[in-house]
Amino acid sequence: MAVPVGPAAVSPAARVTALDALRGFALCGILLVNLPAIAHMAPVVTPGAPHPAAHLLDLVVRERFFPIFSFLFGVSFALFLDRARARNRPASAAVARRLAALAVLGFAHQLLQPGEALLPYAVAGLLVLLPASWLPWWAVTALGLLATLAGVVVASGGVWLVPGLFLLGLATARRGVFHDLASHRRSITWLCVGGAVPGMVLTAWQHVAPENGHVASIAGLFLAAAYASAVLLLVDTRVGRAAAVLLEPMGRMALTNYVMATVLVLLANRFLGLTGSHRWGAAFGLALVVLALQAGLSRWWLTRFRYGPLEWWWRCVTWFRVVPNPRGTHRRRLSPVPAPPA
Template structure:
């Protein structure tokens, strides 16, 4: 939990090019289009989610004698409710791309069965993960995906966009965001995919810069208000607005940096993490629980050690993801999820040379 509420628990042209098209085909040799930039953004979100999840999993107090501690205060203003909106948005976007691919792959356009299998598999993973991290996101995503995204896929895209905007702005302004943002962000992600925006990022540099600047201005106004009422953070409009605004700043900022000479290096770090986001998200919980005891972190105020643990996990996961993806097309859990979705053994090992 945060002080008040909590999280429900781009590039040079070559990086923006359509390069990783593994969203739904299940066949590495004939992948449908997905922009590798999406994976980089997902990898960034994974980093932020990890930093916010560790204290929740091992129950680290954020206040001592009624006074907020410095590190959790900074994280409250910079990380909490800043990264789960990115994940939710990307889930809606990827779901829309998956439905398009399922339409092409299935006989007579019967995409419902693989969609149901995909969501059930996600729900099962979420149920298991709930035992170790109560409040985790996968089960919520599976349920909301079935209730919101599947019906929305039958609607005209303008209605999906309007629903996404309303479903995001209303919870932020009335309830301060939180898990109620998920349906709206799912719809916004779906609308983004259906309008084809993700495939035209290479020529949207000016629009990204304007959006980043506008979101930064909104965040600059909302953050001091949130900082003045940390006890209600997560339940008031200022924290919700600051959260969504900073999420936009982080995403557009990364997209802009990926267009600079720094892009190749950033992509090398974030893209492997993002391509194996499911595996990394779940394995992080195991690593946290294994390390918490030896590091004496549970119920402690050793926030500096917590940050070092997060950094260590990310370094290990980045190295492991890069190593794995040089040999296989999909991460371990991503591959299993794909096999269940299409109900067939999907080729995974890369062909040498």
């Protein structure tokens, strides 16, 4: 998923709003994947015959959004390090506390959603990202490609893709792609096409051979690259700005929204009775309600506070001090992506 570009020239203090929009987009897909598992829905009609809705999720969503989320974690890690070092802060100690806090939160979240991503992310961050932060970008890129390939070949993807995607995200951020999307638009366009064409072919293969985990994993990686690059291209257009206005606040509160979604689904399931059922229409409706609620709540919250609730807690632990959060009487208007020139 890394894009071959020239040397980076970035401002460490700048917030990458297109990245927030992409993270918000990834959250939408993650919820669609996680909701049936959280509610313990029945994915098959009869043994060997998946429900059509579950099969559709396998072809369009599953293994497609998890790679984006993992890749973005590596990107955010690099941006955090750059900003910390630019401000002469003790970056390594802060990162260690940051990942340790994420592990604690992930452990607690596991009690609600076994198989959640925060705990593996924290472990992989400590074991992979932190040591790799001292390597040159070309070495990180090579290791990321090798680790991703190993995750596909050895384990048919899943959580074993996390280390490689983390490294690819770290390497891509080091090249400054997200700080200067306009100058990399052609490369991102080629990535979109290069991901979509083989991704659709492999997805067709997955449709007729759903038991082949390697095909599903590779198809997911290609389509994840296509999805992510398409979003980055769209948010820089007038049409895409409307969606970005909703996605960017969700992405800025990704940690809060990820955990909140689990709680909301568990509460709603007490009334909807999705457990063991094939009520996929109700499940999709619930997903839309949760996403709409999170989009509105995130935008409302960020007009009043600088960080989401869990983001604020995470930041306080990271810097080992209470970080100011309320915006006071001056509310900042959220504008995720600058309007393209006329």
